[in-house]
Amino acid sequence: MGKRVMLMQGNEACVEGAIAAGMRFYAGYPITPSTEIAELSAEKLPKVGGKFIQMEDEIASMGAVIGASLAGLKAMTATSGPGFSLKQENIGFACLTEVPCVIVNVQRGGPSTGLPTLPAQGDVMQARWGTHGDHPIIVISPSSVREVFDMTIKAFNLSEKYRVPCILLMDEVVAHMREKVELPEELNIEIINRKKPKASLPDYKPYKDYDGDGIPPMAAFGDGTPFHVTGLIHDETGFPSTDPKVTENLLNRLMNKIYNNLDDIIEYETVDTADANTVIVTFGSTARSVLRAVKLLRQEGFKVGMLRLKTIWPFPHKAINELTQTATKNLIVAEMNYGQLIETVKASADGVFKVYGLNKYNGELITPQEVIDKVREVAVNA
Amino acid sequence: MRKELERYFRKDKLPHIWCPGCGHGIITGAVIRAIDNLKLDQNKICIVSGIGCSSRAPGYMNFNTLHTTHGRALAFATGIKMANPELKVIVLTGDGDCAAIGGNHLIHAARRNIDITTIVFNNSIYGMTSGQYSPMTPKGAFATTAPYGNIDRNFDLCKLAQSAGATYVARGTVYHVPQLIKLIEKALKHKGFSFVDVADICPTYFGRKNKVPTPVAMMEKIRDMSITVKTAEKLSAEELSGKIVIGEFYEENALEFTEEYAKIIKTAQGGK
The missing domain is CATH 3.40.50.920 (Rossmann fold)
Known part of the structure; x- marks a missing residue:
């Protein structure tokens, strides 16, 4: 595919960027002003062999996204304020279990049902601290339609690279604005995929820092190396622990894998x-x-x-x-x-x-x- | 433990955390035996759970296992099954996890007829938080949050699953183990959403509060309350009150969700 010049909406650019980044699973629930992202994913994903599902609620959408990512697909969901609130518990699960996923929040006026069709930037703090407990998270925010495309790719890349949920914090204006954009050739797009365990690992430990970079290689369910994932504090084998040292080490590693790489992440x-x-x-x-x-x-x-x-x-x-x-x-x-x-x-x-x-x-x-x-x-x- | 079953367990994680007399080990054992009888590929099984005593079971089981958030096991399982339909996905859940906080996900997973087997460890109580009433706690029973007796009405989970669209629905008990293993085998072999409700015992929290003082007495109670689907057909609603109806309620061959989605992919890619 060559360069493409198009008139497109931010939400549309988000889906284009996601598919270019390798998104092959989307689960969502209808909510203004993010709905076009679901609609376009439903249309475009099966064309590339990907999967779309409209779940019964926002919580289930987030759960399905994490499940799909654990089974090896790059996965995304999109929502707005009220839905973002509902997803928070499972976002925390993804933070602790280090499951790559992208959450798009097209911000609208709040609190509560607020102003569903009008713009706001009121979720800055929820994006950082919406889920309970100390946790790392990456939040990026685009200002133009072209940047929505680029940043959606970046969101996937960072999420895959650091095994952390990445939130694309849009707002209603960027989501619904139409601009002329020139999309880059696919060859020129940098795509990062999660680090897989080396095939030779005989006794794979899903949370062992094999490479010393704080980012454990990630197998997928069904790869042939059964492993356990839990939302409880766990040791490097993935099994629960209440040991103070294990707990401290885990939280330190989760934070450090982000805070030791600020120059790579921040723009x-x-x-x-x-x-x-x-x-x-x-x-x-x-x-x-x-x-x-x-x-x-x-x-x-x-x-x-x-x-x-x-x-x-x-x-x-x-x-x-x-x-x-x-x-x-x-x-x-x-x-x-x-x-x-x-x-x-x-x-x-x-x-x-x-x-x-x-x-x-x-x-x-x-x-x-x-x-x-x-x-x-x-x-x-x- | 039978030697040939050992490979299905993470022996270094045993003994389990469950109380003496708890029925969860019996159900876990029945699931393992059903898997062994069917000779399913261990690496292609993914067991997903939510939160609660029952949801600790996958940690002891040597498969791909995922211990998720409270009530949400079926949502995570749906993502896994869609992402990789080759996996045999099994959800182990409790009555609070499945019927209360996870009720919506049960309805919709059943409605989609997605190929997931759900097994409910139904002991009529929240055990992990030490004895609060659940949607399965009978009216009049006592719980730490029903100190004057439970006024909530319970409901029939199998009827809910069936009316929502589950295509295999059965109930077993921790007393009738050979039957339970057979029911789980049937559920695992079934293509589509299969649902097995298991009448389970919690001596520590349900039993103590409700004057069924020992695990043996609870087992005997389950035995005495149980009647077959066939017998139940002849009984009036009044006669059925307080009974546990066990056996198969429903079985249907219907289009399965991930197979239907595979057709969508074909269509979208211009195939027929």
């Missing part, structure tokens, strides 16, 4: 930050308004820039730290919620910057004008 984009006095920290569709505002403000002579977080969790502290090497004095965190990411930005900035919030939580986008107004307000106060 962000900076625009005009080198000489900026004020930098707007943002992500997802809000970054589009911010980018426009930065351009207009620059024309007026404001020294303003943008830090767009493509990776939200693990939080890119390095990106904030790099700003300390610049002239930046003020950070404005622009997000479509009451103020979620700002708390982590503040902690990361640790008093070096003044941190202001630009928040909107009424179902409407943050407009470029609102960003401009905020920058002016900060400039006056600073």
